[in-house]
Amino acid sequence: MLSIQNLDVSIAGKEVLKGLDLELKAGEVHIIMGLNGTGKSTLLKAIAGSYETSAQGEINFNDENIIELTADQRASRGIFMSFQNPIEIPGVNTIYFLKTAINEQRKARGEEEVASPLFMKTLKEKMEFLQMDKSILQRSVNVGFSGGEKKKSEILQMMMLSPKLILLDEIDSGLDIDALKSVAKGINALVSKDTSILIVTHYNRLLEYVKADRVHILHEGKIVKSADASLAMELEQKGYEDVLASS
């Protein structure tokens, strides 16, 4: 599904990732952990094609090197990134934004636009599943949303767009227990043999609700340690200094 080789990424001229390698198979859930400022969010942005990043190396997604593709081209191929701080867009209402995003992706893939009744039916189902208030559909994207509403809105977008590769940047930050469960429910609903998920998090608590196949530690621009989900528990108990020293 995703194979990253020798990836160098810089932001505003500063080198952040240095020769990073990562393999993610179809259907797997991987977690990226690391100290602040080690390049976790930069990795996700580089995969998603953010304008902020300048990347060199190989990012192979479904056997295609996507490093030269724009963010919208990558999204149309099935890559979705949930932002740590979702951007507010005054004047663009959420329902219009969702429908436009779906139709633009379909257009890029040479498919017909989604029929309005089907779109509305699917949207209603997903919102009920996430226990979301319908009023947000008429509000501007993320404007005036609480922290929990913003994260749920990201999950709603993810569910509506049905991506193949999901990148979640600190999706669990600032959430209360109920909101965290609701977000985890949305993530688990998308776990399948065809969908892979890469999650950046600082805490073990999300892993109580989402089953991870691998946990990686990103340090000084590289993956320095990978193991099963128990690594997250070990990090929480011992801290990065001890775990990195022992490896």
Place this chain on the structure above:
Amino acid sequence: MYLPLHKHLERSSHFTKVPSKKEEQWRFSKLANYLETHYHTLEAHKKKPKLHAQENTLYIHDGELIAHQLPSCVHLKTHRPTCQIEYNPFAHLATQTSPYPLELNIFEEAHLDIYLSYSKEHFLCSNLNIILQEGIKASVYMHFKKGEKSFISHANHIKLEANAKLILTQTKTLAKSAVFISQDCLHLHEKSTLQNFNLLHQGAYLHHFSQASLHYKSELKLQALLLSEDEQNLIFSASVEQLGDDSKSEILSKQVLKDKSSCTFEALTKIEKGSKRSQARQASHALLLSEHAQIHAKPHLEIYSDDLSASHGSTVGELDEMAIDYLRSRGIAYEKAKAMLTSAFIKEVIECIEAPTHKEKVLAHLGEYDV
């Protein structure tokens, strides 16, 4: 007789501050070149188009009424024929206050559409006088069109008697080579309300003045949307005098600038001595879509009263790269993302239009902006 513009403006009541020579040169340099290139060989020729007016509609060609279908509550009279501008158009515009060849007296609730069209290659002047009688509610939609290679000046003199309410919307689909200067003189008597929206987006050079006087408890909401491209020059200026107690004025202008175009926003709200509990707001927001576009914003307040609430402000910016990135991360292509954000910027001012039918008509003129 030719006199420099600033000499005429000095005498005019539209400006309390005369623009400096430098400002004047900047503002009119492109227009002067344009006129010199296009107008030195003009020949007057009039053609009255044949039109059948729809209900509640007036068609006015080169300032003369050519077709109308009006309800009985509107009394229409023609005072005198259209005047031709035969000398320096700026000078004429700056000093002109009359005549008003067409006068609309509205005695009962009315919703009117007025279409003003102009001939090719003319110096033209049209005027309209609207009087809304006491306690009457009305909406007037005015649309200006054609005028290829013409220089046009239009003046509305609008008087709202006590407790009257008017929604006035003005749009233009002028020829790209038209030069258009319009002026609204607005008199709001006690407890009257005016919501006035102006769309400036076509023509080589557009300049709209609004001059208003507000009496006791009257309320003015003045909005403008300026959409400029190529080498267009668009100017929106407003001068509001709040004379009575408890009067309110809100001026909101949004500008979207492309290519090498330029826009100017000038507003002056004056709250007179003795006017109590008045409220005044001014805001100008410009979106630059090109590094070569220029915006000049000058919001002013002149306050001679102690008991009031007033604010003014102006912002200039480009599209938010982070917002574009967010939209692109959802599969929305760059150009579409830019269009969505531009439309979102415009939307706020469109939402101010209180008559749904007017809003639809304005949206129909926005085309590519897809609001």
